[in-house]
Amino acid sequence: MKIASWNVNSLNVRMPHLEQWLGQFQPDVVALQETKLEDHRFPDTALVGLGYRSVFAGQKTYNGVAILSREPIADVQVGIPGFDDVQQRVIAATVGDVRIVNLYVVNGQDVGTDKYDYKLRWLDAVHGWLSSELQAHPRLVLLGDFNIAPDDRDVHDPQVWNDGHILTSTAERTALARLQSLGLHDAFRLHHDDAGQFSWWDYRQAGFRRNLGLRIDLTLVSDALRPHAAAAGIDREPRTWDRPSDHAPAWVELAG
């Protein structure tokens, strides 16, 4: 079972890329972020034609998340229970016997801003919710655009991306580590320990060509699924295509 996460940065623009990628990569489940589409505009009919059901929670202009699956999707949850939020950043659902939790984590803009405070409060709410979600669903995959690079291997320049910088600040990394301490394991790091493997490259300054990137798109597997995480990676190919998203898909394969 191949499960992937992809921040498409507008599904309206990226639908041809998604179609191409679904056809060649053949994922079983895909978590999308930044669809930037109201629900009535979501291309669910076109996706059925490609063999995928979908559930989604969108809004105009910003945010928006979805889960696509070849198999039936059950028990859909939108948002974090008990955390009022007008921003559509969370959708969870069950596929087979696996709970899929898709996050579009707050970017945070800059350390010390109101958006940064919102990011940390939002991550705290996710932590509280996931501790109970894991009890109810031990076989769980938490994936998405985390907008946090876990450690210095995951940034092209640790001098710039340091403990005072957004996406790499100590408080953000601590919040991510706290989530992982619930028993969630970075599937990529179960299989690779090298630096310089990124999932996002800034559109500016020819970031992709120069590999000036960060690894901020993660697939985390629960304790129960860890022995089944047979492979994980990042598919850079769609980032090479014409008019790409600034993110590449990150994936984990569950076996057995």
Add this chain to the structure above:
DNA sequence: ATGGTTGCCGAGCAA
């Protein structure tokens, strides 16, 4: 590098 690029929508904001 208070730059640079893309997507939203039609002026700046968010990333």
